[in-house]
Amino acid sequence: MKRTPEPELMQIPSQVKAYADADFSRSDSFVIAGLEKYLKKVGKILNKNDLILDVACGPGNISERVAKNWPFVKVVGIDGSKEMLNEAENKLSENHSKNLSYELIEINSIATGEIQFPFKADVLVSNSALHHFHDPLRFWDALKKLGKTKCIHIHRDLIRPDSLEKAFEIKEKHLSNSPEILKKDFYASLKASFTVDEVTQQLVDAGLSQLEVFQVDDLYFEIIGCI
Ligand SMILES: C[S@@+](CC[C@H](N)C(=O)[O-])C[C@H]1O[C@@H](n2cnc3c(N)ncnc32)[C@H](O)[C@@H]1O
Numbered sequence: 001m002k003r004t005p006e007p008e009l010m011q012i013p014s015q016v017k018a019y020a021d022a023d024f025s026r027s028d029s030f031v032i033a034g035l036e037k038y039l040k041k042v043g044k045i046l047n048k049n050d051l052i053l054d055v056a057c058g059p060g061n062i063s064e065r066v067a068k069n070w071p072f073v074k075v076v077g078i079d080g081s082k083e084m085l086n087e088a089e090n091k092l093s094e095n096h097s098k099n100l101s102y103e104l105i106e107i108n109s110i111a112t113g114e115i116q117f118p119f120k121a122d123v124l125v126s127n128s129a130l131h132h133f134h135d136p137l138r139f140w141d142a143l144k145k146l147g148k149t150k151c152i153h154i155h156r157d158l159i160r161p162d163s164l165e166k167a168f169e170i171k172e173k174h175l176s177n178s179p180e181i182l183k184k185d186f187y188a189s190l191k192a193s194f195t196v197d198e199v200t201q202q203l204v205d206a207g208l209s210q211l212e213v214f215q216v217d218d219l220y221f222e223i224i225g226c227i
Contacts, residue, residue, distance in 0.1 A: 001163050004191040005134045009081045009106075010058065018182045020059035020087040027156070027220065031127050032065050035154045038224050044152065046122070048072045053121040053146055055139075056080075056107060056129035060088030060100075066125060067100035074099055078117070080106035108133075111141035120148040126155045131193040140206035147227070153211055155223040160193040167191060170219065196221050 010016055039046065046052075050073045054063040057077030067075040077100070079085055085102045092100065109115040124147050133139040143153070161167045167190040175183045194202070199213050199221060211225035 006188040006192040008132045011081045011083050016083040018179050022182055028061050031156050032069055046070050046073045050122040051119055052123040055126040058084045062127045064095055067097040077102045078105040107142045108138045110145055111138040121146050123152045130157045136202050152226050156220055158193040159221050160195050
């Protein structure tokens with residue numbers, strides 16, 4: 001199936017609300033577990049001077065988990081949607097995450113150099129982010145600018161199914177009891193996503209081929225490594 005990009009930023013209030021209210025806890029927890037496992041494998045112990053950036057953080061579900069898991073590390077979630085960041089910021093006081101903050105940043109502007117983030121990250125995390133980018137190389141270029149040398153990466157995203165029928169089937173399987181707006185968004189995301197082969201080629205094109213990409217299950221691939 002050919003890729004159909006969807007709008008990059010998620011700004012429509014009903015869409016943002018449905019996304020922020022959805023329960024993605026199962027797949028979100030895999031990002032944290034994957035990062036923990038990788039840090040252990042490479043013998044990296046995060047310390048208070050380290051910075052973790054959650055790129056295209058949306059309502060902050062991953063940022064919150066990261067901040068809770070590594071409470072002594074500074075965590076910043078960045079996203080270009082004010083509406084999404086409002087959702088994230090509204091939960092900040094509830095979660096007492098003193099090490100977590102959010103910044104409104106359009107990520108293509110980092111890639112082009114129009115905007116510079118003041119600090120370089122030790123760890124770059126993203127979830128369901130890459131497929132939003134009309135030009136995926138912009139996403140990778142931004143990450144290269146955001147990370148320090150020897151930055152640890154973990155990125156997880158949807159895999160584009162082979163056909164519309166398969167995308168429909170996956171949507172019904174995974175979101176059968178969800179609101180219609182979320183189902184519609186999820187279907188659009190499946191169509192906008194990349195295949196593992198496409199991501200492998202993107203990493204080569206971006207000069208990031210040391211990062212490993214692999215299929216996790218019928219829905220997701222993961223990219224992990226240090227660069
Ligand atoms: C599907 S949500 C994922 C949110 C979160 N990472 C999660 O796992 O739930 C995608 C997010 O990427 C953001 N986004 C997409 N393109 C972006 C860009 N060019 N700059 C900044 N944020 C972007 C959207 O606004 C949205 O919040």
